[in-house]
Amino acid sequence: MGSNFQEGIIYQTMNKTAVKHTVKINYDMCKGCGLCIAYCTKKVLKESEHLNKAGYHYAEPDDTAQCSGCMICTLVCPEVVIEVYDE
Amino acid sequence: MNKVFMSGNHTFAESAIRAGCRCYFGYPITPQNELGEYMANHMRKAGGVFIQSESETAAINMVIGAAATGTRAMTSSSSPGISLKQEGISFLAGFELPAVIVNVMRGGPGLGNIAPAQGDYFQATRGGGHGDYRTPVFAPASVQEIADLTAHAFNVADRYRTPVMLLSDGMMGQMKEPVVFSEPVTDFPEKEWALKGRGDGPSRYLCSLILDALEMERHNWKLVRKYEEIEKNEVKYEEYMIDDAEIVVIAYGTTARIAKGAIKRVRKDGVRAGMIRPISLWPFPKKLLNNLASRVRQFVVFEMSTGQMLEDVQIALEGKADITFHGRPGGTVPTPIEFARIIYREYQKTVKKEK
Amino acid sequence: MKLKNPWPRYYKKDVVTHYCPGCGHGIVHRLVAEVLEEMDLGKRAICVNPAGCAVLAYLYFDFDVIESAHGRGTAIATGVKRSRPDLFVFTYQGDGDLSAIGTAETIHSANRGENITVIFINNAVYGMTGGQLAPTTLIDMKTTTTPAGRDPKYDGYPVHITDVVAQFPGVAYAERVAVDGPAGIRKTRKAIANAFQTQVDGLGYSIVEVLSPCPTNWKLTPVDSFKWITEVMTTEYPIGVLTDKRSKKE
Numbered sequence: 087m088g089s090n091f092q093e094g095i096i097y098q099t100m101n102k103t104a105v106k107h108t109v110k111i112n113y114d115m116c117k118g119c120g121l122c123i124a125y126c127t128k129k130v131l132k133e134s135e136h137l138n139k140a141g142y143h144y145a146e147p148d149d150t151a152q153c154s155g156c157m158i159c160t161l162v163c164p165e166v167v168i169e170v171y172d173e
Numbered sequence: 174m175n176k177v178f179m180s181g182n183h184t185f186a187e188s189a190i191r192a193g194c195r196c197y198f199g200y201p202i203t204p205q206n207e208l209g210e211y212m213a214n215h216m217r218k219a220g221g222v223f224i225q226s227e228s229e230t231a232a233i234n235m236v237i238g239a240a241a242t243g244t245r246a247m248t249s250s251s252s253p254g255i256s257l258k259q260e261g262i263s264f265l266a267g268f269e270l271p272a273v274i275v276n277v278m279r280g281g282p283g284l285g286n287i288a289p290a291q292g293d294y295f296q297a298t299r300g301g302g303h304g305d306y307r308t309p310v311f312a313p314a315s316v317q318e319i320a321d322l323t324a325h326a327f328n329v330a331d332r333y334r335t336p337v338m339l340l341s342d343g344m345m346g347q348m349k350e351p352v353v354f355s356e357p358v359t360d361f362p363e364k365e366w367a368l369k370g371r372g373d374g375p376s377r378y379l380c381s382l383i384l385d386a387l388e389m390e391r392h393n394w395k396l397v398r399k400y401e402e403i404e405k406n407e408v409k410y411e412e413y414m415i416d417d418a419e420i421v422v423i424a425y426g427t428t429a430r431i432a433k434g435a436i437k438r439v440r441k442d443g444v445r446a447g448m449i450r451p452i453s454l455w456p457f458p459k460k461l462l463n464n465l466a467s468r469v470r471q472f473v474v475f476e477m478s479t480g481q482m483l484e485d486v487q488i489a490l491e492g493k494a495d496i497t498f499h500g501r502p503g504g505t506v507p508t509p510i511e512f513a514r515i516i517y518r519e520y521q522k523t524v525k526k527e528k
Numbered sequence: 529m530k531l532k533n534p535w536p537r538y539y540k541k542d543v544v545t546h547y548c549p550g551c552g553h554g555i556v557h558r559l560v561a562e563v564l565e566e567m568d569l570g571k572r573a574i575c576v577n578p579a580g581c582a583v584l585a586y587l588y589f590d591f592d593v594i595e596s597a598h599g600r601g602t603a604i605a606t607g608v609k610r611s612r613p614d615l616f617v618f619t620y621q622g623d624g625d626l627s628a629i630g631t632a633e634t635i636h637s638a639n640r641g642e643n644i645t646v647i648f649i650n651n652a653v654y655g656m657t658g659g660q661l662a663p664t665t666l667i668d669m670k671t672t673t674t675p676a677g678r679d680p681k682y683d684g685y686p687v688h689i690t691d692v693v694a695q696f697p698g699v700a701y702a703e704r705v706a707v708d709g710p711a712g713i714r715k716t717r718k719a720i721a722n723a724f725q726t727q728v729d730g731l732g733y734s735i736v737e738v739l740s741p742c743p744t745n746w747k748l749t750p751v752d753s754f755k756w757i758t759e760v761m762t763t764e765y766p767i768g769v770l771t772d773k774r775s776k777k778e
Contacts, residue, residue: 119550164554238607
């Protein structure tokens with residue numbers, strides 16, 4: 087991915103083995119289309135107040151919500167700028 | 174290979190296959206239908222591809238696809254069909270892909286007729302499609318020369334990575350003459366530029382879209398350097414009774430054949446006439462004519478059109494000599510007597526008077 | 529930290545596409561790259577993509593591409609595939625390209641049953657040139673050349689080219705899918721895989737029509753564009769497999 091990644095949010099699954107998921111977004115290459123935000127089942131993502139170099143309000147992970155690792159954001163993203171990690 | 178008796182259209186096809194052409198795409202149009210029919214009967218046997226496409230436009234684009242993989246590819250048509258191929262030929266030039274396009278000319282413009290004519294000269298030699306490009310154009314004047322020039326066209330196309338046009342006409346396509354073919358070509362130039370899938374290497378692409386104007390300009394000048402090379406190396410012409418000629422005919426293809434008859438005729442009446450027959454219409458033999466004009470005062474241009482090669486002659490001679498033009502457009506075919514009278518009259522009017 | 533979605537191997541990295549925010553091309557490009565990787569076809573793949581919004585696909589696809597004149601994609605693909613049957617050849621074309629200027633090429637490459645795959649992006653407008661009427665523009669739909677909405681009296685009816693070619697014996701597989709949400713995108717990926725497999729098995733022509741969002745020219749947000757496809761566009765262009773003659777061709 088691009089160099090300037092922001093740290094995502096950790097998700098605690100229900101079962102004992104704590105599978106944490108981290109969402110990382112390449113803010114510079116996001117075009118703020120909002121699809122990932124709309125279709126994220128856990129409402130992890132929100133539109134940033136900040137603008138990237140191209141002048142888009144990029145999507146960024148919301149600190150409080152939890153990511154389930156369902157990958158829908160990566161499915162709907164037209165710019166391939168979202169990465170989801172398992173701990 | 175011994176001598177066979179074959180039509181021009183069949184000879185285009187046979188010579189192409191022998192030259193290693195392995196993809197032919199064409200569409201029926203008189204007077205060159207027999208070319209495609211020959212391919213239908215022989216290309217697959219030679220291990221190649223024959224498709225009768227849905228249009229001449231589709232055919233030239235199929236040639237682009239085959240050429241892109243490094244395959245020797247050809248299409249053929251007649252005047253109206255060649256107009257439909259111009260976009261594709263411009264793309265071939267932009268892509269820098271080799272290909273051979275045969276135009277068996279007929280009367281025009283519009284639907285015209287199926288009789289032989291030479292009205293597509295401008296279209297062929299001035300880059301008939303859009304954009305800044307030229308295409309080498311060779312004009313055979315006999316069935317044997319069709320065989321030789323077809324093989325030559327494939328070599329020139331590969332050598333310079335350019336579409337090459339063979340310009341003949343309905344008479345030459347239909348006419349049968351004895352012809353001797355050279356042996357089939359088996360070793361071909363390695364084309365590392367051809368697309369063959371990236372394999373383990375980097376991906377590559379062939380595109381003629383260059384959005385950056387400066388880059389496009391660089392590409393245009395690169396093509397010009399190629400055309401200068403072609404102009405330097407690929408000029409072809411025939412000199413006929415030139416050494417003592419005081420009046421020189423300039424004609425190509427079928428018209429040149431007729432002019433030879435006229436020249437023999439006037440020679441009997443003591444008229445020292447000769448002919449330059451351009452075989453490469455582009456690059457045109459400009460230097461040759463210009464040098465000749467220092468000695469010869471009178472030129473006669475014969476065309477089966479209203480005068481198109483005429484302009485190249487005018488450019489080449491730079492006003493150093495008089496030019497008389499006599500053309501028969503629309504598919505009418507002039508006779509040797511008709512040409513002889515004109516040569517004789519011009520000779521009396523100019524060359525004789527000066528003496 | 530294990531990355532769940534590694535970068536698609538046949539998609540160029542760190543290249544910002546020229547596509548508008550929410551454009552369907554970006555999604556379908558990724559799906560094509562992913563399926564090529566999954567089926568290990570990238571090494572011998574050649575994409576022929578004509579002029580249209582996706583004309584610059586060669587800047588994004590990381591496999592060999594030939595850019596084609598508008599409408600001539602399937603003719604060029606025919607030349608490539610016939611001259612090199614061992615290559616994996618597919619076109620990536622827009623609706624105007626495929627069902628307006630390239631209609632004859634589309635119909636006849638399908639009728640010849642060329643063993644190629646056609647990825648047909650149907651976004652109901654001419655995107656690259658600024659949102660004009662396309663053959664697939666819906667009735668009453670406003671475009672820059674149907675300012676009052678498409679009126680059949682002047683502009684004819686939406687063209688169903690995929691349904692037409694689906695009738696041809698040479699067409700082994702034809703499906704229409706929609707990039708209108710996660711489920712639709714998954715179905716699109718499956719359809720592309722089926723079509724690619726059709727070619728790999730040598731069963732003849734395969735075509736996937738993808739209803740694709742064009743927020744800029746539809747004057748909708750990306751999210752609303754997805755909804756518009758689901759609620760409106762699919763009424764004119766229903767989703768589903770239009771023909772599947774693969775078993776018959778085994």
